[in-house]
Amino acid sequence: MIDPADKPSEFVDSLAKGLAILESLDGSRPEMTLSEVAKTVNLSPAAARRSLITLEHLGFIGRNGKRFHLTPRILTLGSAFYGATGIEEVLQPELRGLVEKFGDASSIATLDGHDVIYIAHVSVQRARRASANVGVRYPAFATSMGRVLVAGLPDGERQAWLAGLKPEALTSKTCIDPCRLGEEIEEVRANGYATTVDQLDYGITAIAVPIRNAEGATVAALNSSGYTGLVTPERLVEERLPELRATASHIAHQLTRYPVLGSVLGP
Incomplete structure (x- = not known):
């Protein structure tokens, strides 16, 4: 995550958290549980859960049981x-x-x-x-x-x-x-x-x-x-x-x- 001292006043933390989660789901970690996501991107479980639910609702993340993964929609970006x-x-x-x-x-x-x-x-x-x-x-x-x-x-x-x-x-x-x-x-x-x-x-x-x-x-x-x-x-x-x-x-x-x-x- 970005150093707080480097953040402009208009910086949107929630957007940064979501993007960090998308970047964390890569070839070495194609699927992760909620706790694994939170640990990888240094978020609280509650913050990670909110971001994952939002990204899932938008169609960029899917889940297999308790494990989250990217969906083909990410390719549109x-x-x-x-x-x-x-x-x-x-x-x-x-x-x-x-x-x-x-x-x-x-x-x-x-x-x-x-x-x-x-x-x-x-x-x-x-x-x-x-x-x-x-x-x-x-x-x-x-x-x-x-x-x-x-x-x-x-x-x-x-x-x-x-x-x-x-x-x-x-x-x-x-x-x-x-x-x-x-x-x-x-x-x-x-x-x-x-x-x-x-x-x-x-x-x-x-x-x-x-x-x-x-x-x-x-x-x-x-x-x-x-x-x-x-x-x-x-x-x-x-x-x-x-x-x-x-x-x-x-x-x-x-x-x-x-x-x-x-x-x-x-x-």
Whole structure:
């Protein structure tokens, strides 16, 4: 929940509680009891019950006995965003072009706190590995796109972001040393791209570049990834980096034609 000191006077707590409940019902917790919901979102059982009943009445939550779950109606919220922003018209064709050329997978993500959120994705991969579907979020420090996005923050924001980071190992190769992460992000700033190997999950080697707006601010990140062992960071830099940069530039030029997408990707 938001720190009370950061809340504007018009802040509606009941709405925030309901949204927190919707976010809590994810892939790791597809169903929860009332007490589990209350504990997960740090609410009293009475407050959680009121929010759950409201969301159930609105059709966004259903229940199986004493366990609550999301309903298909929740998809209308995501589809409305997808349709209003022009993601299908602008971003998806660019990703399809990259996948047609290189195979593997390509994604676009934005920064949300210490996580990245995937807003567009195309893949030909079918192996068992971390999912990169639209809407999924992962720790930014362990992804190539996250490192690009953090590298693009203004100096003060970047230092504050690093100071508040509490990295946890996701694989035996995940870098969790704050000093080393800071050094790697500074290297990303200098190079204009990031590469990662098995940082988020075993088998993922990726390269990412920034997407910048007309003012030069990094507003999103674009990546291309493949299987560790079949590709190397050096090969990705040699073969894919020029195309990624060209694609990122093309997307940036299109933002002026799609004002909602430009606002969504704004700093």
